[in-house]
Amino acid sequence: MHIMEGFLPTPWWQIWFAVSIPVILFGIHKLNRLVNEKREILPLLAVAGAFIFVLSSLKLPSINGSCSHPTGTGIAAIMFGPAISAVLGIIVLIYQALFLAHGGLMPLGANVFSMGIAGPVVAYLIYKAGMKANLNFYAVVFLATAFGDWATYVTTSVQLALAYPAGDVLTLAGFMSSFGKFAAIFAVTQVPLAIMEGAVSALLFKYVVNVKSDILVEMKVIEDKVVKKLKGISA
Amino acid sequence: MSRKLELIVLAILLIFAAQFIYMSSTTDAEYGGADGEAEKVINDITGGTYEPAAKPFWEPPSGEIESLLFGLQAAIGAGVLGYFFGYYRAKKNYENKLGYKENGKSEGDRHSL
CATH class of the missing domain: 1.20.5 (Single alpha-helices involved in coiled-coils or other helix-helix interfaces)
Incomplete structure (x- = not known):
């Protein structure tokens, strides 16, 4: 999903930076406040960041014979909200841009927007809606992270289609035609990978709930009665 | 402790592993990166005229x-x-x-x- 270095023309890479930077700054501000108020969330923050590190390094083969990687940002979005996920996401993106020539510094703004902002926002909204509807907690985590992953790739397709509309001039028809082409590549590859990401994320959440549910309750990620129910089932 | 979720996740992983083994042994799929595919589409749309505006500092x-x-x-x-x-x-x-x-x-x- 990373747009490669040099493949996002002016003015698009500047535009996406302009969109992403305020969110990153807000995320850093939120992160500082959270860490100052609650030192005990630091390990959890490290876990969420590490999860992104692991998942986004795994280039998995997919059913159409191409490889792509999951994003892993859904967990952070559910625990800490989209703004903080953006901060965690940019760390990984900078690592990959500098050391792996994967992504790049110019499209960094666009990549942060798709992986660190759009995906987590979708994951977060689905999570909140699902918990309100009283669905099974793990099913909600699965749906939220899987759709968050898809949203990331849909966003990348939108970004590329905006920069490369068919017929060189940005018209709706040209945009849709290009969007269809980019989405077709990512959709086939990403659908199975998103399912895997959702499944693994649900599993990770199970372990977090097992060992450290009190912090999640305190951060209002999950309600006490849901924890009791989960532990009642899995105890 | 119930292991239901673990079993479900394991099943999903096994399904993907099985289709991977099947695909890679019966077809000659390249398993290249999807990002590279996007590069090809950009070439198609622009008619091959697009030059990357910048190169990565350092490539592995x-x-x-x-x-x-x-x-x-x-x-x-x-x-x-x-x-x-x-x-x-x-x-x-x-x-x-x-x-x-x-x-x-x-x-x-x-x-x-």
Whole structure:
């Protein structure tokens, strides 16, 4: 999903930076406040960041014979909200841009927007809606992270289609035609990978709930009665 | 402890592993990166006129080095995950066994780290 270095023309890479930077700054501000108020969330923050590190390094083969990687940002979005996920996401993106020539510094703004902002926002909204509807907690985590992953790739397709509309001039028809082409590549590859990401994320959440549910309750990620129910089932 | 979720996840992983083995042995799929595919589409749309505006500063000199760095990234992440899950698990274990509770609050450590 990373747009490669040099493949996002002016003015698009500047535009996406302009969109992403305020969110990153807000995320850093939120992160500082959270860490100052609650030192005990630091390990959890490290876990969420590490999860992104692991998942986004795994280039998995997919059913159409191409490889792509999951994003892993859904967990952070559910625990800490989209703004903080953006901060965690940019760390990984900078690592990959500098050391792996994967992504790049110019499209960094666009990549942060798709992986660190759009995906987590979708994951977060689905999570909140699902918990309100009283669905099974793990099913909600699965749906939220899987759709968050898809949203990331849909966003990348939108970004590329905006920069490369068919017929060189940005018209709706040209945009849709290009969007269809980019989405077709990512959709086939990403659908199975998103399912895997959702499944693994649900599993990770199970372990977090097992060992450290009190912090999640305190951060209002999950309600006490849901924890009791989960532990009642899995105890 | 119920292992239902683990079994479901394992089943999903096995399905993907099976289709991967099937696909890679019956077809000659390349398993190239999807990002590279996007590059081809950009070429198609622009009629091959597009030149990348910038080159990466530094590219891994070979596929092996690239794998090394991706592996390193995964290892750093996995190490951190393992450390903190171990930390929490042991902490919870000792609290339960020894009846040690900070502030008398249940299950929690308000002042850890």
